[in-house]
Amino acid sequence: MENNGYQFKATGSVLIFDGYLKVYAEYENQEDKILPSFEKYHSDILVSKSIEPSQHFTKPPARYTEAKLIKEMEELGIGRPSTYTTTMDTLKLRGYVSVIEKKFHPTEQGIITTDKLQEFFSNIINVEYTAHMEADLDKISEGKIESTKVLKEFYNEFDDLIKTAFNDMEKIAPEETGELCPECDHPLVIRTGKYGKFVACSNYPECKYIKKEEKKVIEVCNCPKCDGKIVEKKTKKGRIFYGCSNYPKCNYAVWDKPTGEKCLECGELLVIKKDKIKCSKCEYEKAK
Numbered sequence: 001m002e003n004n005g006y007q008f009k010a011t012g013s014v015l016i017f018d019g020y021l022k023v024y025a026e027y028e029n030q031e032d033k034i035l036p037s038f039e040k041y042h043s044d045i046l047v048s049k050s051i052e053p054s055q056h057f058t059k060p061p062a063r064y065t066e067a068k069l070i071k072e073m074e075e076l077g078i079g080r081p082s083t084y085t086t087t088m089d090t091l092k093l094r095g096y097v098s099v100i101e102k103k104f105h106p107t108e109q110g111i112i113t114t115d116k117l118q119e120f121f122s123n124i125i126n127v128e129y130t131a132h133m134e135a136d137l138d139k140i141s142e143g144k145i146e147s148t149k150v151l152k153e154f155y156n157e158f159d160d161l162i163k164t165a166f167n168d169m170e171k172i173a174p175e176e177t178g179e180l181c182p183e184c185d186h187p188l189v190i191r192t193g194k195y196g197k198f199v200a201c202s203n204y205p206e207c208k209y210i211k212k213e214e215k216k217v218i219e220v221c222n223c224p225k226c227d228g229k230i231v232e233k234k235t236k237k238g239r240i241f242y243g244c245s246n247y248p249k250c251n252y253a254v255w256d257k258p259t260g261e262k263c264l265e266c267g268e269l270l271v272i273k274k275d276k277i278k279c280s281k282c283e284y285e286k287a288k
Contacts, residue, residue, distance in 0.1 A: 063103040077131040089237060095192065109192060120165040124158060174202065183209045217245070221260030224269055226250040230258055254280045261286075
């Protein structure tokens with residue numbers, strides 16, 4: 001309907017046959033709005049009793065979880081089941097994303113990397129090209145096309161893109177720390193590598209000095225097997241676990257955070273597991 005140049009619309013349902021609603025209508029828990037019959041008004045002109053304005057914003061798509069991203073890759077025809085885990089690990093290990101509540105959030109490094117790749121390599125870094133390459137790899141494995149032909153076509157295009165990027169890509173100057181290199185007196189800068197940020201000499205490659213960061217040791221409790229301390233550690237993939245500070249002399253370790261208490265049944269450490277306190281070895285669970 002139109003009124004003074006503004007368009008109005010009514011959204012709802014028209015009940016043609018009430019069926020079981022004759023009996024259960026008052027017990028139904030639904031949000032459907034039943035539109036009244038307009039025939040009784042005998043007119044195309046309706047008078048509103050009240051107008052309640054409301055503003056709606058388009059919500060962005062939900063962020064990807066690992067499972068959702070893998071499903072999207074499968075639907076787009078890119079990647080292989082054997083490479084999905086490596087792809088997810090690479091995104092996290094190289095700092096392209098951070099995982100918050102099991103959802104991927106792009107980092108500053110990830111946004112910069114994506115922007116630069118799209119600026120200089122959009123011809124080969126896109127869904128269509130990747131899916132086409134996957135199809136060619138299948139044909140190679142089936143003996144339908146020669147691998148050298150596919151590699152030559154890729155390299156000829158890739159080589160030109162690399163040269164253009166090397167000459168034209170803006171070099172971002174690393175951030176200085178305010179310290180001088182103890183080996184050559186050049187400024188120390190913050191660089192980003194495969195495993196995150198680190199401090200190194202700005203005179204690289206002439207000087208290969210890298211500042212060793214002191215790792216903060218988080219002690220949890222006493223080790224039940226020696227005089228060491230159980231401390232928080234990380235695997236190469238960034239997963240947290242708890243092990244003895246005397247490693248490798250003592251290799252005691254558990255995945256879940258110990259409480260420092262010992263199990264009443266077997267003497268092993270109790271750990272916090274899914275908001276419960278359980279034994280790290282047997283089935284014992286501490287009562288709340």
